[in-house]
Amino acid sequence: MFTPHTETxxxxxxxxxxxxxxxxxFKLVPESCRYPKLDxxxxxxxxxxxxxxxxxxxxxxxxxxxxxxxxxxxxxHYSPAAVDAIIRRGEFLTAxxxxxxxxxxxxxxxxxxxxxxxxxxxxxxxxxxxHYDGATAIAEAAVMAYHTFRGKRSKIVISPxxxxxxxxxxxxxxxxxxxxxxxxxxSDVDLHQHxxxxxxxxxxxxxxVIVQYPDFFGRVFELKEIIEATHAVxxxxxxxxxxxxxxxxxxxxxMGADIVTGEGQSLGLPLSFGGPYLGIxxxxxxxxxxxxxxxxxxxxxxxGKRAYVLTLTARxxxxxxxxxxxxxxxNQGLMALASTVYLSLLGRSGLKQVASLSYHKAHFAFxxxxxxxxxxxxxxxxxxxxxxxxxxxxxxxxxFHLMDHGIIGGYDLGKTYPALEGHMLLACTxxxxxxxxxxxxxxLTEVTHA
Amino acid sequence: MREPxxxxxxxxxxxxxxxPEADVPLAELPEKMLRRDLPLPEISEIDVVRHFTHLSxxxxxxxxNIYPLGSCTMKYNPRINEETARMPGFIFSHPMQAIETVQxxxxxxxxLQEWLKAISGFHAITLQPAAGAHGEFxxxxxxxxxxxxxxxxxxxxxxxxxxxxxxxxxxxxMIGMEVLTVPSDARGNVDLAALKKSCDETTAGLMLTNPNTxxxxxxxxxxxxxxxxxxxxxxxxxxxxxxxxxGIIRPADMGIDLMHFNLHKTFSTPHGGGGPGSGxxxxxxxxxxxxxxxxxxxxxxxxxxxPPLYGFIKPAKTIGRMKSFQGHxxxxxxxxxxxxxxxxxGLRNASEMAVxxxxxxxxxxxxxxxxxxxxxxMHEFVAEGRWPDAEGIxxxxxxxxxxxxxxxxxxxxxxxxxxxALMIEPTETxxxxxxxxxxxxxxxxxxxxxxxxxxxxxxxxxxPVKRLDEVKAARDLTLCCGRTE
Numbered sequence: 035m036f037t038p039h040t041e042t043x044x045x046x047x048x049x050x051x052x053x054x055x056x057x058x059x060f061k062l063v064p065e066s067c068r069y070p071k072l073d074x075x076x077x078x079x080x081x082x083x084x085x086x087x088x089x090x091x092x093x094x095x096x097x098x099x100x101x102x103x104x105x106x107x108x109x110x111h112y113s114p115a116a117v118d119a120i121i122r123r124g125e126f127l128t129a130x131x132x133x134x135x136x137x138x139x140x141x142x143x144x145x146x147x148x149x150x151x152x153x154x155x156x157x158x159x160x161x162x163x164x165h166y167d168g169a170t171a172i173a174e175a176a177v178m179a180y181h182t183f184r185g186k187r188s189k190i191v192i193s194p195x196x197x198x199x200x201x202x203x204x205x206x207x208x209x210x211x212x213x214x215x216x217x218x219x220x221s222d223v224d225l226h227q228h229x230x231x232x233x234x235x236x237x238x239x240x241x242x243v244i245v246q247y248p249d250f251f252g253r254v255f256e257l258k259e260i261i262e263a264t265h266a267v268x269x270x271x272x273x274x275x276x277x278x279x280x281x282x283x284x285x286x287x288x289m290g291a292d293i294v295t296g297e298g299q300s301l302g303l304p305l306s307f308g309g310p311y312l313g314i315x316x317x318x319x320x321x322x323x324x325x326x327x328x329x330x331x332x333x334x335x336x337x338g339k340r341a342y343v344l345t346l347t348a349r350x351x352x353x354x355x356x357x358x359x360x361x362x363x364x365n366q367g368l369m370a371l372a373s374t375v376y377l378s379l380l381g382r383s384g385l386k387q388v389a390s391l392s393y394h395k396a397h398f399a400f401x402x403x404x405x406x407x408x409x410x411x412x413x414x415x416x417x418x419x420x421x422x423x424x425x426x427x428x429x430x431x432x433x434f435h436l437m438d439h440g441i442i443g444g445y446d447l448g449k450t451y452p453a454l455e456g457h458m459l460l461a462c463t464x465x466x467x468x469x470x471x472x473x474x475x476x477x478l479t480e481v482t483h484a
Numbered sequence: 485m486r487e488p489x490x491x492x493x494x495x496x497x498x499x500x501x502x503x504p505e506a507d508v509p510l511a512e513l514p515e516k517m518l519r520r521d522l523p524l525p526e527i528s529e530i531d532v533v534r535h536f537t538h539l540s541x542x543x544x545x546x547x548x549n550i551y552p553l554g555s556c557t558m559k560y561n562p563r564i565n566e567e568t569a570r571m572p573g574f575i576f577s578h579p580m581q582a583i584e585t586v587q588x589x590x591x592x593x594x595x596l597q598e599w600l601k602a603i604s605g606f607h608a609i610t611l612q613p614a615a616g617a618h619g620e621f622x623x624x625x626x627x628x629x630x631x632x633x634x635x636x637x638x639x640x641x642x643x644x645x646x647x648x649x650x651x652x653x654x655x656x657x658m659i660g661m662e663v664l665t666v667p668s669d670a671r672g673n674v675d676l677a678a679l680k681k682s683c684d685e686t687t688a689g690l691m692l693t694n695p696n697t698x699x700x701x702x703x704x705x706x707x708x709x710x711x712x713x714x715x716x717x718x719x720x721x722x723x724x725x726x727x728x729x730x731g732i733i734r735p736a737d738m739g740i741d742l743m744h745f746n747l748h749k750t751f752s753t754p755h756g757g758g759g760p761g762s763g764x765x766x767x768x769x770x771x772x773x774x775x776x777x778x779x780x781x782x783x784x785x786x787x788x789x790x791p792p793l794y795g796f797i798k799p800a801k802t803i804g805r806m807k808s809f810q811g812h813x814x815x816x817x818x819x820x821x822x823x824x825x826x827x828x829x830g831l832r833n834a835s836e837m838a839v840x841x842x843x844x845x846x847x848x849x850x851x852x853x854x855x856x857x858x859x860x861x862m863h864e865f866v867a868e869g870r871w872p873d874a875e876g877i878x879x880x881x882x883x884x885x886x887x888x889x890x891x892x893x894x895x896x897x898x899x900x901x902x903x904x905a906l907m908i909e910p911t912e913t914x915x916x917x918x919x920x921x922x923x924x925x926x927x928x929x930x931x932x933x934x935x936x937x938x939x940x941x942x943x944x945x946x947x948p949v950k951r952l953d954e955v956k957a958a959r960d961l962t963l964c965c966g967r968t969e
Contacts, residue, residue: 035825035830036559036560036562036752036834036912036913037833037834037837037912037913038913038914038915038916039837039840039915039916043916044840046916047840047841047844047916048840050844050847050848051840051843051844051846051847052847053843053860056836056840058860059836059839059840059843059860060732060839061860062701062703062860063701063732063733064705064706064733064738067733067734067737067738068732068733069731069732069733069832070605070731070733070734070737071828072602072603072730072731072734072828072831072832073602073828074599074602074603074823074827074828074831075824075827076827076829077824077825077826077827077828077829077830078824078825078827079825080562080564080825083564083568083821083824083825084564084567084568086824087568087571087817087820087821087824088571089588090573090574090588090589090591090592091568091571091572091573091574091588092571092573092588093573093587093588093591094573094574094577094585094586094587094588094589095581095585095586096572096573096576096577096578096581096585096586097576097577097578098572098573098575098576099572102578104578104580104581106580107580107808107809108578108579108580108809110576110578112503114500114501114529116500116529116532116533118570119533120533120536120537120540121756122566123536123537123540124545124546124547124548125540125541125543125545125547125548126536126540126543126545126756126757127545127547127561127566127754127756127757128545128546128547128551128558128561128754128755129543129544129545129546129755129756129757130551130553130556130558130755130757130758131755131757131758131759132757132758134544134883134887134892134893135949135952136884136887136944136947136948136949136950136951136952137542137543137544137887137892137944137947137948138542138543138544138757139539139542139543139948139949140539140540140541140542140543140757141539141543141757141758143487143489143539143542144536144539144757145757145758146489146963146964146965147489147490147491147965149963149964150489150490150491150964150965150966151490151524151966153963153964154522154523154524154964154966155522155524159964160963160964161963161964163758164759166614166615166618166760166807167614167807167808167809168808169805169807169808170614170618170806170807177658197808199805199807199808199809200808202804202805203804203805203806203807203808205804206625206776206803206804206805206806207658209625209628209659209803209804210625210628210658210659210660210661211660212660254514254517256516256517280519280522281522282513282518282519283517283518283519284517284518284519284520285519288519297808304570304575304576304814305575305576305577305578305579306569306574306575306577306813306814307574307577307578307579307586307589307809307810307813307814308579308808308809308810308811308813309579309614309760309807309809309810309811309812309813309814309815310614310759310760310762310812310813310814310815311808311809319961322961322963328758329963330963331957331958331960331961331962331963332957332960332962332963332965333952333953333954333956333957333960333962334952334953334956335949335950335951335952335953336942336950336951336952336953337950339486339949339950340486341486341949341952343952343954343957345954345957345958345961345963346958346961350650351617351650351651351653351654352649352650352651352898353650354650354654355650355653355654355663356653356654356656356657356663357657358650358653358654358657359658360654360658361617361618361620361621361651361654361655361658362615362617362618363615363616363617363650363651364615364616364617364748364755364758364759364760364761365615365758365759365760366758366759366760367755367756367757367758367759367760368754368756368757368758368759368760369756369759369760371536371756371757374490375532375536377524378490378500378524378525378527378532378535378536379499379500379501379527379529379532380499380500380501380524381494381498381499381500381524381525381526381527382499382522382523382524382525382526383499383526384499384500384501384502384503385522385524386522387502387503388503390506390513391503391504391506393511393513394506394508394509394510394511395506395508397508397511398508398509398511401511416514416517433582434582437582437584437585442578442581442585445580464503464504467507468507468508471508
């Protein structure tokens with residue numbers, strides 16, 4: 035199937051090697067545990083395998099045939115057919131990291147264009163070739179800030195409205211940094227606070243302040259004040275974004291953010307049960323030597339022809355080894371390509387249109403739900419495509435009821451925020467229809483009487 | 485012809501896609517928060533497709549020809565993987581859905597954990613890490629947590645052989661571990677005397693790649709592992725080279741305590757020009773409680789008519805979460821598909837053929853290229869890209885000349901312990917004809933190196949671009965185009 039040799043060829047090759055049996059190749063493997071019996075099912079043909087996988091796939095109930103109001107960091111947007119058609123091309127799909135630039139110009143130019151598009155979108159000067167996802171991108175921002183101050187500033191201030199899983203990831207990444215404290219997201223912090231209220235936590239021992247925009251609850255706050263306060267003590271500020279929202283909203287780069295990270299899934303990548311997604315990392319040019327991950331730069335070849343190449347590689351693990359500040363090697367090349375094709379297709383008007391549609395549908399849903407008796411608005415702050423509703427019954431119960439009617443309900447905030455027991459986080463995208471919103475409203479109304 | 489950038493293709497007013505008009509009343513926009521302008525390129529769909537198709541033509545790929553990059557396991561990526569990973573029930577499932585609605589995904593993940601356990605001999609698996617280096621980072625965090633849990637706080641050193649991948653030391657220092665390098669001996673094994681000397685009560689563990697990056701199975705593997713264990717350290721296995729071992733030996737049976745898998749190497753998921761990968765980690769029984777969350781497990785046992793309910797479990801002493809959600813699920817589906825098609829016999833065959841192919845290339849090339857550690861290799865081997873009588877010829881020149889013959893070069897200048905290294909890994913999916921064609925060209929280039937060295941030094945002659953000015957790239961540092969503000 036995937037190993038082409040005939041028995042005759044195997045024999046010929048063994049003869050060239052000077053051995054008589056395949057087993058002779060493995061004499062160094064300790065005999066006591068050589069050739070273990072692997073407890074695996076018998077191999078199947080492609081035809082049988084496809085049916086097995088189809089069975090598993092079809093046993094899920096998903097946004098493919100249900101109305102989806104679940105967001106919380108992953109969104110059911112539409113991806114034009116051309117996006118997948120391009121990333122399925124074998125020339126992109128089955129190439130390695132572009133270490134041989136002369137035969138990797140396709141991948142290299144695509145990454146260069148990705149860097150350019152993301153820098154533009156976020157309002158930053160430079161962007162790297164990607165991280166694993168939004169969570170690891172912001173964790174790498176924390177590591178970068180730590181090293182920018184050579185470990186001499188021991189505090190990182192995190193907004194409680196940063197995605198809970200991102201906060202957990204940052205804490206995992208930083209657990210080996212002795213003396214470092216992460217503050218700001220303690221369970222008693224008032225979740226209604228404006229980001230500027232984090233000012234009281236920032237001092238000259240702070241290396242980094244982290245906020246999310248729009249925040250985990252969907253809210254969009256003006257960041258100018260917190261950015262100025264952060265800069266006043268010489269610290270850095272990182273903003274974790276939903277990049278799609280920047281089709282409509284003012285980018286953090288224009289407000290003075292030092293680092294903009296984000297989850298690129300909203301830019302044309304499928305939900306795919308959580309991955310592979312795309313970690314966006316953009317910053318100011320002055321920090322470029324501190325950035326982790328790969329960078330593609332423009333140059334010329336020997337004939338003066340424009341070309342692209344991986345650059346500043348001396349920062350990376352394969353050169354710097356234990357002195358590297360990040361170990362990242364394989365990143366999300368193909369997902370970065372997908373978002374590049376997506377942004378190229380949508381262009382100036384398309385991205386704005388998708389962001390606007392998501393905004394209007396969410397506001398319509400918010401308006402309708404907030405008028406159902408028993409449901410309460412949690413915040414009156416401006417929001418993008420996601421909002422919080424206080425429910426009259428446990429969110430889990432409501433969601434089971436919605437499930438019976440073919441609706442994937444919102445995120446149960448009580449699971450990660452004890453203070454928000456009974457609160458649901460709902461999201462809309464351009465895929466959400468008025469009919470689906472009507473359906474949701476009907477069931478939510480019904481639930482209160484049940 | 486050079487391909488314009490996507491920005492250069494832009495014409496005001498074009499678009500590649502339109503969306504339906506809003507079917508809801510328009511809400512008021514927060515004027516103060518809106519961006520003034522977003523000058524993304526404006527291009528029709530056909531021109532976008534052509535642009536990226538043109539770019540694709542500038543790439544070399546496995547689909548085109550042999551890709552003998554040592555350490556990267558560039559085997560054929562079966563097309564069925566792409567089909568299964570895109571099945572609607574998988575691709576449209578949201579990571580935060582109620583577990584009752586995504587049992588298909590959870591069964592797949594649980595089964596994949598079981599299969600990886602069977603292949604490796606480990607006690608439990610996390611599927612969360614996003615790539616090999618991310619798996620290493622996970623592994624070193626587990627090692628640290630294990631020692632701290634026993635209140636053994638002085639174990640702060642990680643031993644790493646000098647032949648190791650750069651990610652090993654980088655992963656260790658990311659956690660604040662001190663890295664001690666262990667030399668190799670004259671036969672390419674870990675130097676036992678040096679290892680003994682480095683091991684003491686401060687040893688947290690050893691990161692071991694076996695077969696190592698020379699492609700050699702360590703002749704003293706049992707002693708190496710025993711020495712570290714006797715000092716109270718753990719042995720981490722770098723699974724980058726697992727493609728040599730499937731059905732041959734289970735890493736846990738050698739005494740390795742934990743290891744990452746590279747699904748994008750061993751289990752055929754595509755490299756995608758630099759990812760996405762997937763780097764699950766397997767651990768021994770003593771380390772199960774430290775795995776990152778979440779792990780997939782049975783939440784409710786099966787009853788008469790009902791199958792078990794699968795869900796997410798948080799290990800008791802977890803190191804925490806490595807990323808958002810539950811791993812690169814789309815990559816997991818591809819690896820699952822691959823293992824399902826192979827079964828135990830197929831996987832063993834894959835490893836046997838990978839090792840056969842490498843030894844065949846070694847046998848055919850050793851009289852032309854010096855192989856400094858010349859013994860039976862595993863799935864790859866390292867030759868020197870230099871000759872005493874071909875002055876000024878470097879591994880890089882050989883690599884670039886291979887491009888002229890439409891072949892991808894081997895990994896060069898790694899491992900660092902071999903001068904002018906050419907690290908060659910053919911993988912099991914190459915036919916004898918493909919291997920012979922590669923050998924013929926390698927021998928031809930060796931001849932050219934002696935007869936007409938300029939051909940090598942100026943190579944490539946027939947690629948989309950010639951050698952690049954890397955100094956200019958770093959000096960000018962143009963990392964973006966298209967900014968019009």
